[in-house]
Amino acid sequence: MLDEKALHDLMTEAAERQDHLLPRAVEDDIAAGRRRLVRTRLVTGTGIFTVVAAVAAVVVGATVWGDSRTPGLETPAATSSATATATATKVPSKAPSKTPPRSWANENLGPTMRAALVRHLDPGKDHLRLDQAVIPAFGQPGLRQATAQVGWRIAGQSGEGVIWLELADTERAIGKLCGASRVMIAKVRPSDCREVRLENGRTAHVAKRGGEFEVGYARPDGGVVYVIVGARFHQNTTIPVHDLGITQDQLLALVQDESLRLPALTAAEQAEKERLLRFGPDTTQMYGALERVLANGRLSDPYEYFVSEQAEASATWSAKSSAAKQFVAVSVDVKSMVSECSEQVRVDCTEKVTLPDGRVVWFGENKAAGRMGARYEQPDGDVAFVAVAPWDTVDRAGPRPKGAGSTSTAGPQQGGITRDQVIRLVTDAALNDR
Secondary structure (H helix, E strand, O other): OOOOHHHEEEEEHHHHHHHHHHOHHHHHHHHHHEEEEHHHHHOOOOOHHHHHHHHHHHOOOOOOOOOOOOOOOOOOOOOOOOOOOOOOOOOOOOOOOOOOOOOOOOOOOOHHHHHHHHHHOOOOOEEEEEOOOOOEEEEOOOOOEEEEEEOOOOOOOOOOEEEEEEEEOOOOHOOOOOOOOOOOOOOOOOOHHEEEEEOOOOOOEEEEEEEEEEEEEEOOOOOEEEEEEEOOOOOOOOOOOOOOOOOHHHHHHHEEEEEEEOOOOOOOHHHHHHHHHHEEEEEHHHHHHHHHHOOOOOEEEEEEEOOEEEEEEEEEEEEOOOOOOOEEEEEOOOOHOOOOOOHHHOOOEEEEEEEEOOOEEEEEOOOOOOEEEEEEOOOOOOEEEEEEEEEEHOOOOOOOOOOOHHHHHHHHOOOOOHHHHHHHHOOOHHHHEE
16 A cells, blocks of 8 residues: 555656646645545445546646535534534435536636736747646635646757746645645755745745756735746756756746736625634644543554644554454544545435434444544534544555454454544534634
């Protein structure tokens, strides 16, 4: 099975090969790939080929996230904990509602981006290899990006350089303004990054090594312009160019160009963006909920992660009074990027559980496979999940335990995690935003 380092390397390599197709930052796609792997590892017997294929689809796909919450989910605001006196009703599964088209869906940013490159870097159009490809904005409000990758030729040289120009909603959308090695076109290093004071009083982040650059600038409104200048266009040639002739001052003027903005958001989309930027469950507190609710057992192999749209804490749980050993995870999806139970916890959550305080939990169980899952829409619209599966049928984030891959513990486990504990976990206040 793939360990964490091998997975990272594979996803990075795939991302580099498809840089021009990426709708968002490479490390964000790696994080998304890892997040999808967390879901995928709940599938019994997932092999290397399946995992790599799933990762590749995440890395190079033009992902447009949508709201796939279960229709009709009712969640009155309340704070009391789940109890055994909850009432339950079987409800048929329903198809997720479709996300309406985004307001910017048909806007082509290509002409504006190419015009800015010409204006600031190549007024005579002697070097830029311009085309007419459509450049759309991808992603959710708050994480939108648009990227252009343009060749740079120099008369008398057989190689080709490259200019990567990227617009983003926020710094959070790209991760870092400099030094993250997120688009590995140039050979600049994190240690090359420094802040440069601009005439407008703000700062840009600049890295330079030889004639190659990385420049990131966050506007007063939070929008980001990001540029990389590389000596070799990896998709087109094995030969780099030398003496690119592009200066730091030219790039600083480019990133401050007022035309380089993503399309305006509607009021509803702006609210969605602001909600995303407020999203911040504390994974340490989430792990604390596992320790508190599952105190009748021992936790090991802790794993926590946080990406822009999802937080998770997971562990291996071993009962104190029986041989039961299970994988358990609690996670939260931001309101605008919610998964279905069948994807997130690998069971259909069709049992509607109404708690005494009026809150509603959707619970699911596959007794033959030894799996349980639950879904709870929090008062702010974010959705919490709990997944329970046999320990040795789950692909962990790191190397799997010795003997993993068998199905020796599949099926109900005497003394294992209970339905009531799952419901208490999914409604625990520790899963709320900080």
